[in-house]
Amino acid sequence: MDNSKFYLCSAVLLASSYLSLYGSLRHSHWIIWAIGIVIALGIIYVFYPHSWRYVINYSLIYSSSYSSILFIFLLAERHKLFILLGALSAIFSIYVAIKTLQEVVIKRNEVSDIQYISTGLWSLSLLLFIIFSASSAYSWVKWALAASPITPYIVFEGILIALIPYMLYIPEKILSLYHPDALIAEMLINCPNCGVPLITVQGTCPHCGAKRDFYYCDSGEEHFVKCPYCSGITNANAQKCEHCGEKLEILCKVCGRRATASEYLRTAQ
Ligand SMILES: [Zn+2]
Ligand SMILES: [Zn+2]
Ligand SMILES: [Zn+2]
Incomplete structure (x- = not known):
């Protein structure tokens, strides 16, 4: 994927993801949410043919760090067991992130004879992704408890979406050079x-x-x-x-x- 193609499909990916974020904020707009999701997944599947499955890893990281916050800050009052569940979710989220990091770095090393691709910024974006997933969940809890407006949640979700094109771009670049031979x-x-x-x-x-x-x-x-x-x-x-x-x-x-x-x-x- 060259740079102009990367910018173009990132722009379409971001536009459709923000559209679906907008749709998710109002119940009556669920159809906008659904259209946004379908376009975004379609773009990823077509333009990231080697790395689209990392969406599954990122979704697991997102949902498990999200649920760890929900368990700890929203449900723990009801039963102490939720604290344990929260801790397990957080550990699972970090485990998936480390596995993803390992896999990408190993493949990067295998193709380093052809082209050296730095994974430093990508690793940082993975770390930020965990932090902002948790921050977004925390803001949502605050909003659900009527302790804060919805704005911080929207901002954190917006940042998460902005990280996605780059988080897919680096594995795509590496895997497109990778030959099992x-x-x-x-x-x-x-x-x-x-x-x-x-x-x-x-x-x-x-x-x-x-x-x-x-x-x-x-x-x-x-x-x-x-x-x-x-x-x-x-x-x-x-x-x-x-x-x-x-x-x-x-x-x-x-x-x-x-x-x-x-x-x-x-x-x-
Ligand atoms: Zn040398
Ligand atoms: Zn040859
Ligand atoms: Zn010989």
Whole structure:
């Protein structure tokens, strides 16, 4: 997804989500709420083909932190058991968030040969999402107890909606680079020419000296590299990958600069 497409579908996503928020505030407008939800989910499904299922994670995080606040601040007066339920909901919310974070970071690391995608801001938005879900629930409780106007609730819901396009954009970017073949290639490090197991050797980034694994065939006396694009094992001295035809350039995970496989192997023993 390029930037202009991202801005366009974020704008439509935000407009339909705000429409549904508006609809949710009045009982007579439930049809507006429903239309807004349907458009928003449709946009997510079409334009975030790899990451739409994260909506399920985010919904779980939202609803469990929301219910933890309801249990603790609204229902605990009726029965002490609700405090326990509130604590369990809060733990579940954090658990789903940590699982989501782990999954995205692991996949990010697996595609870092192709493109380095920072997940710092995304992690922050996930944290904010939990905090604002709880804040929104708390404002709703205050309003339901007639202790405060509805405005803070609307503001917090508005912030939550604003976070969604970015929270989907980063996983989408990562997953669209992700090929499950990368995992298979890890197992099959035999020489593509003569079939003997390849020896792992270390190449050096010509810019910063960072080490990186390459593969050497002892009988053919040739170096091989895992193509950063298709993960196929290909001759390191070739200009292009023999499987996918992409130019064999390696992105250094340390300094972020690119070099060819043969530049990396110049100092390899
Ligand atoms: Zn060989
Ligand atoms: Zn390739
Ligand atoms: Zn480097």
